[in-house]
Amino acid sequence: MSIRRRGPGRPTRQEAAERDAQLLDKALELFVANGFERTTIEAITAAVGMAKRTVYARYGDKTTLFRAALQRAIEAWAVPVARLKAAETGDLEATLHAIARILVDNILSPAGLRLLRITNAESPRMPEIGVYTNELGTKRTVAFLGDLLHRRIPRRPFTPRDAEAAAFSFLFLVVGGPATMAAWGIGFGKPEIDRHIRNGVHLFLHGLLDEWDWSPARTSSPQAR
Numbered sequence: 001m002s003i004r005r006r007g008p009g010r011p012t013r014q015e016a017a018e019r020d021a022q023l024l025d026k027a028l029e030l031f032v033a034n035g036f037e038r039t040t041i042e043a044i045t046a047a048v049g050m051a052k053r054t055v056y057a058r059y060g061d062k063t064t065l066f067r068a069a070l071q072r073a074i075e076a077w078a079v080p081v082a083r084l085k086a087a088e089t090g091d092l093e094a095t096l097h098a099i100a101r102i103l104v105d106n107i108l109s110p111a112g113l114r115l116l117r118i119t120n121a122e123s124p125r126m127p128e129i130g131v132y133t134n135e136l137g138t139k140r141t142v143a144f145l146g147d148l149l150h151r152r153i154p155r156r157p158f159t160p161r162d163a164e165a166a167a168f169s170f171l172f173l174v175v176g177g178p179a180t181m182a183a184w185g186i187g188f189g190k191p192e193i194d195r196h197i198r199n200g201v202h203l204f205l206h207g208l209l210d211e212w213d214w215s216p217a218r219t220s221s222p223q224a225r
Contacts, residue, residue, distance in 0.1 A: 028069040078137035142167045174200035
């Protein structure tokens with residue numbers, strides 16, 4: 001997609017922002033398709049109709065451009081916490097099912113799969129990619145889930161730290177499975193995804209409740225009672 005030019009004169013702030021957004025979108029598209037090493041500034045600028053000197057003036061080098069493109073994509077892709085909060089109901093299992101559906105659909109969306117491919121490919125060389133993803137997406141989701149579980153699990157002791165660990169387990173069990181399969185190129189149909197979410201939420205929640213339902217009297221030996 002080429003960048004629209006307004007003719008002679010300096011572009012407005014909005015036009016400059018639109019040009020930059022198109023540049024970052026096209027750059028990430030080429031990075032995903034060809035890999036970081038095989039993607040050149042020349043190919044990116046040719047694809048968007050922008051002078052190389054303009055790109056170098058804004059970003060300095062290819063690595064900085066890549067990081068900016070990736071950060072923009074993660075910010076656009078990450079699920080807002082407000083959307084997760086809106087899924088909460090009086091039924092905790094139904095709430096977790098709705099949240100799982102939102103998160104799984106998000107990771108399996110075209111934008112999610114694109115980010116999955118590029119992060120898997122480039123994270124070993126650029127560890128900050130994982131930091132971006134965690135700070136802009138995973139960390140916020142875990143904080144929300146941890147708070148939700150801490151408020152809604154009636155058993156004690158169940159500390160905020162326990163709740164955060166449980167939130168990570170939820171993501172790995174319920175969301176991580178489809179994401180891993182997608183990274184391997186194995187696609188699930190809607191019935192399989194629905195079944196995975198339903199089973200994963202049930203296993204997670206009832207395993208968690210069973211774990212925190214044990215009292216000292218029940219876990220002690222008969223001789224110790």
